[in-house]
Amino acid sequence: MPLLICRTCPRYDTANNGRFSHTLTEALQDHPARDEIQLRYVQCLGGCPDDGVAAVDAPGKARVRFTGLDAADTAHAEALIKAAHAHHECATGAPDDWEIPAELQERISSVTFKRQPRSAGPWG
Known part of the structure; x- marks a missing residue:
């Protein structure tokens, strides 16, 4: 099961850019229930300027994005x-x-609901 983590938060604070993902990874590192979770680092989850962004997502499911998280x-x-x-x-x-x-x-x-795949037409 994936947990998406923004790699650039806080994006507009260049001195601390990327700090969120490093700190959150450290916080999750030794958690016993983390074994089944795949941490996926995403360039941007679009939560700016409210940094501290992570999301839960999976194929065929809604993506739920959380912002304003404190990684520590x-x-x-x-x-x-x-x-x-x-x-x-x-x-x-x-x-x-x-x-x-x-x-x-x-x-x-935000919550993003995925569209159902279209039936194959003349372009695939």
């Missing part, structure tokens, strides 16, 4: 792990279909 806050790291597991267990990924950890409920900045 162990409660945020713990909540992201819970979110990744709950999203994984949910058939749709839609936030109404799984329990969003309390620490993340006010940090949802």
Whole structure:
């Protein structure tokens, strides 16, 4: 199950650019429930200027993006792990279909629902 982490946060603070992903990775490193989670570092998740961005996503499921996370806050790291597991267990990924950890409920900045694949037409 993937957990997407922004590699550039805080994007507009050039002195600290990328610090979020390094600090969050350290916070998640030794967590026992992290074994099944694949950390995927994404150039940008589009949460700027509210840095501290991570998302849960999977093929055929809604992508739920969280912003304003503090990578050094162990409660945020713990909540992201819970979110990744709950999203994984949910058939749709839609936030109404799984329990969003309390620490993340006010940090949802977007939900992207994926379109169903189109039937093959003359261009494939």
